[in-house]
Amino acid sequence: MSFTSTVKKRLLRAQVTSIEQLLALNERELRSRSNIGPKTVSDINKALAKAGLSLAADPYEPYECARDAKVVRDADLRSYFLCDQCRDDYAERAFGERSPIWVSGERIDGYCGHCNELQVVRLSQWFLCGTCDRVVRSLGRGRASVKFVESSWAEISPPGLSLRETDPVELRPRGRRSDVDRVAQADFMADGVSGEAVLGVELKSGRRALPGGGVGEPMPRFQLDTTDCDDITAAAEALNVPVFLIHAQIIGRAHAPTERYVGVGLWFARPWDMLQHREAVKQRSLEARDAAYFKTKMFRPFAEFPAYVKDELGADLESMRQVGFPDLY
Structure with missing residues (x-):
């Protein structure tokens, strides 16, 4: 692996002594080690990418807001009762063609949270930040x-x-x-x-x-x-x-x-x-x-x-x- 001498020294100081040990870590865990800062992590990611490798996925990484198209810390799973037409409009027009994370199979006679019409609606979920959630609910x-x-x-x-x-x-x-x-x-x-x-x-x-x-x-x-x-x-x-x-x-x-x-x-x-x-x-x-x-x-x-x-x-x-x-x- 073609790491620079500086990266190698910092990995050794952080007690990361093998490529297998490195690949078992995610970026958050790696940055928690002493002597490992943002630039070092960036250099490690570039070297790994050249070799077709990557750090482990972080099970606690923030979600990406469907409307912002950005990873943000307050993005959570948000739920809305929508008719089929409004759900499709959300996905295509506002969420960058992102389909819902989940759509209930249960169909309910109720009011759509967007068109405010009595329709057959289903519970639909996306990852959205707090600001976008408030906009959607308004x-x-x-x-x-x-x-x-x-x-x-x-x-x-x-x-x-x-x-x-x-x-x-x-x-x-x-x-x-x-x-x-x-x-x-x-x-x-x-x-x-x-x-x-x-x-x-x-x-x-x-x-x-x-x-x-x-x-x-x-x-x-x-x-x-x-x-x-x-x-x-x-x-x-x-x-x-x-x-x-x-x-x-x-x-x-x-x-x-x-x-x-x-x-x-x-x-x-x-x-x-x-x-x-x-x-x-x-x-x-x-x-x-x-x-x-x-x-x-x-x-x-x-x-x-x-x-x-x-x-x-x-x-x-x-x-x-x-x-x-x-x-x-």
């Missing part, structure tokens, strides 16, 4: 919030405005979405009777209510990442229309062993009301990013939106034409 709630907004809009029929979704909720490979795509679109556009874009809608959803509706105790203040505020501003400027913030309260209801998501409250905020209701901008707890905190008074029940469109929207559109989109925080 998708069913996000899809439910989109349908809730669409049905609520149809019920109240804001005068002269038709709604269309422009940024669908879908699972993407991590890091694949460009900054241009991220900031230039609102979640919905509302078009006038002649087809021109009149306003945009940025949708946020959560478990908590706001004052004047919903289910349960209302949240004391509304939190929005400053990057989300910047995205709203960038979309408004790129589209040359105001972008409104809508909050949907989405709660889970058991349909054991699955869960369905239901919309129970909806509110809107004028962008012109946000800055005057801002309380603070500070770093979020346990996260290295800033958030703006707003008084919940800036929101109105969505049922009041038709009256706003009829009586106030024209003046707000003129204001934007005159002085531009307002600062949000």
Whole structure:
């Protein structure tokens, strides 16, 4: 074996005296020996590879996150109830053609964790890190919030405005979405009777209510990442229309062993009301990013939106034409 003299000396000092002894060790065990550091391990791996050999596999090595395509320490086996179509979409579109580690043979009548439809579902498992797991589990709630907004809009029929979704909720490979795509679109556009874009809608959803509706105790203040505020501003400027913030309260209801998501409250905020209701901008707890905190008074029940469109929207559109989109925080 063509090890350098330095590698040979370090292996001897680490009491590794034969190639058989070396090959019985994995990288973690080798690095635990004195005098064996990352560069020495790298040199050993290169020499072994040239000879068609390798160190032993580590039974405790971290798993690779299917969405990140990286080995990460917090990647664990995560389980989701999915219909066949959504499971295939996850594997092909978001997990780099990685099939589930395991799929249950038992078929259950329940709610799919992605499309939130009552379907025949099966338990499917992938290795995912904690961040990607949270993203995956948020998708069913996000899809439910989109349908809730669409049905609520149809019920109240804001005068002269038709709604269309422009940024669908879908699972993407991590890091694949460009900054241009991220900031230039609102979640919905509302078009006038002649087809021109009149306003945009940025949708946020959560478990908590706001004052004047919903289910349960209302949240004391509304939190929005400053990057989300910047995205709203960038979309408004790129589209040359105001972008409104809508909050949907989405709660889970058991349909054991699955869960369905239901919309129970909806509110809107004028962008012109946000800055005057801002309380603070500070770093979020346990996260290295800033958030703006707003008084919940800036929101109105969505049922009041038709009256706003009829009586106030024209003046707000003129204001934007005159002085531009307002600062949000």
